[in-house]
Amino acid sequence: MTETEEPGAGPARSVAERAFAVLLAFDDQHRSMTLSQIARRTGLPVATTHRLLHRLEGMAAVERDAQGAYSIGALIWRLGILAPAHDVIGRGGRPLLTRLGAQAAMDVRAYTYFDSSAMCVEEVLLRGGVSPGGPGAMVPLAGSAAGVAIASRLPDDALTKLPLTRGRFEELLGHVAAARSEGLARLTTPAGGELAVPLDVVGRPPMALCLTPPLAGARGAETAALPTTRPTAPVEAALRAAGRALRAILNRGAEQ
Structure with a gap:
């Protein structure tokens, strides 16, 4: 059998593609899984999945606990912090986010x-706050202020290729038009009002602050947002200022 053959699993995939399929089976809702769960999520045969996991475990790309469940290993974390998106932390941006959170009395991401x-690359929560996902969590472009701010920096032809229903697409276009005009996205979600500014960083995909x-309560529980009766204008001003400062930090890093 060659390295690309995979009986009973559809079109042949290379070893690298299958290994990444195993790694990408993990997400915020599936941080720890058994062999059979990983096989189901990848669509790979159990024997193939087991062989790949064995190799990945030997490289520390995955790790296995005493009960036999697998999770992402330290090697992936080591590689992940080299990604340019991690510069929000690596270039010293976290204190800036912490100050913004204190000023606005809101969570910052x-x-x-x-x-x-x-995709969330960093977050700062208010004391005692609860994260709905944390770094690595994905939110839709339509339905989140961060998504709208990012979409406002995408070319129109890229927007038309997004996997959205007609209704969601038209809704997104309306929010994008407003965000492009103001340089700031405002959105009311079930959790409350969100604000986001786009970050234009040289050589990187669009970003947003x-x-x-x-949120209050245990993670995963149905909780309501805490009251947010603070003045809007000062919060928007603080967000815009923090966005400019973070953009400058990241662009300095891109020039080095």
């Missing part, structure tokens, strides 16, 4: 465009 969505109402 930085996002980057990835796979037709907005976002403020969202903090």
